[in-house]
Amino acid sequence: MKVTTISIDLAKNVFQVMGFTSTGKVVFNKRLNRAQLSHFMQMQLSCRVVMEACYSSHYWGRTFESMGHTVDLIPAQHVTPFVRGNKNDSNDTLAIFEASSRAFIRFVPIKTxxxxxxxxxxxxxxxxxxxxxxxxxxxxxxxxxxxxxxxxxxxxxxxxxxxxxxxxxxxxxxxxxxxxxxxxxxxxxxxxxxxxxxxxxxxxANPLGQILLSIPGIGYLNASAFVASIGSGQAFASAKDFAVWLGITPKQFASGNKSVMGGISKRGDQYLRKQLIHGARAIISHAGKKQDALSLWITQLRAIKTFNCTAVATAHKLARIMWTLLQKQCHYTPQVVRGVA
The missing domain is CATH 1.10.287 (Helix Hairpins)
Structure with a gap:
């Protein structure tokens, strides 16, 4: 039987490896140490390899891709719901495979x-x-x-x-x-x-970094962190998806015809969210002295919202601008508002 997918539960020294056919039938279920895993994967025909995006996953992803395999990394929180029975390596590996087969799972790009x-x-x-x-x-x-x-x-x-x-x-x-x-x-x-x-x-010296540095409120620290984390934003289908991933969009509590929006979800990378909000705070203080569309929007929002609320909303807008410019591969240009001196 031909193995089309290999699911691996990563660890420090001992790895659980399961092979599946195109119909989901288990071909093998092995426990391998670090040296055995590298040798074993070299001996396999090119196939799809799925793992959790966790400790050492990017290293192994690059290693397996160099062997000719296709690698998909799954966010750990999307694997947990598929774990059945007791918590052990075999059940975790099976859950990784089941999660990888879901239609709406967003995979994590392998970092260089x-x-x-x-x-x-x-x-x-x-x-x-x-x-x-x-x-x-x-x-x-x-x-x-x-x-x-x-x-x-x-x-x-x-x-x-x-x-x-x-x-x-x-x-x-x-x-x-x-x-x-x-x-x-x-x-x-x-x-x-x-x-x-x-x-x-x-x-x-990074072309993507130069794009981000052209955006107000994005200094070299923010630009460096975001380029290293998301690259060109290829993992996200839209600017909205990127903002949701950062955790700067409101929580939604909805049932039937009733929908209530709460505070921001705070999902995703805490460091990136913190840095972006700090960048937003920096431009709010100077927005009143400028007449471009972004500054006017910030000034109008500041008149009716608290400073912190304005900072988070501005960070949300900056995140959308970042993703859009990275996708279009163009620099930020302030939008002039007609009728404003």
């Missing part, structure tokens, strides 16, 4: 190694930012017990800690504490700037 490297830099930057914030907050709290209060803001903190590091009136212990935290703070700042410089260099 370059895309994953950029996302690694973003994750590392987030960790370093958290560590720097933790260091500054801890020092603020510790020195407050000695009557030393830091002003608000990163710049003010940096100036204050520089002053304290050369303050001879402090005790030996406090002086050592301040200098130690200041050294840590500077080291983290240097590492963060180095990552940001690398991200900026990479995205400015």
């Amino acid at each position: 190694q370059a895309q994953q490297e950029i996302l690694i830099l973003h994750r590392l930057r987030e960790r370093l930012l958290s560590a720097r914030t933790a260091a500054s907050n801890q020092l603020r709290g510790l020195l407050a017990d000695f009557g030393i209060i830091f002003p608000l803001g990163k710049v003010a903190f940096n100036e204050k800690i520089q002053t304290l590091s050369v303050d001879e009136s402090l005790s030996v212990t406090l002086n050592w504490l301040v200098k130690d935290v200041y050294t840590e703070y500077k080291t983290l700042s240097v590492r963060i700037k180095a990552i940001e410089k690398q991200l900026k260099t990479d995205i400015e």
Whole structure:
């Protein structure tokens, strides 16, 4: 019997592999380690391989494609409803196969190694930012017990800690504490700037990045993160689908003739959503000084909505603009509103 689909439940060391015919009949059901999996897949005729989009899935996807197979990655939340019986590797592998056969499943595009490297830099930057914030907050709290209060803001903190590091009136212990935290703070700042410089260099040389950088509120950090995550947006059928995937559209509670819209769903990638909303916040503050269609729309919305609500709505619009421009492969051009001086 010819195997047309191979379903794989990924893990760190032991993998469950099941082969199916075109009619859904199981041909084999194996447990393989990492080395055995690579050899086994090389020996198989070209077929469709389905896996969950999870830990190491993009690596294995690229590996299997290089062997001549066609690979589909399924979002993990779409596999869970198909798990029958007890939770084990065989049932998980069967659920992956059943989910892959559904008509309306949206598969995850396999990321290139370059895309994953950029996302690694973003994750590392987030960790370093958290560590720097933790260091500054801890020092603020510790020195407050000695009557030393830091002003608000990163710049003010940096100036204050520089002053304290050369303050001879402090005790030996406090002086050592301040200098130690200041050294840590500077080291983290240097590492963060180095990552940001690398991200900026990479995205400015990327044609897709140049398109996103032309959009208001999209800086090199946002452009870099989105290009690394979605490429040209080929996984989405429309701008609406992209916005829904980001989790910046309202939740819907509908039954019969009654439909209620709630807050945003917050599905998808939290980091991308956060970065896009931050970008939206930046352009809201300057929208009143401009006369293009986007700025006027933001100004009118701000007059009747709260700042946060306006920021999320603006992020939603930016997401739609991003997807549209990536699909058309063209740069953003501000739309002039007729009759406005």
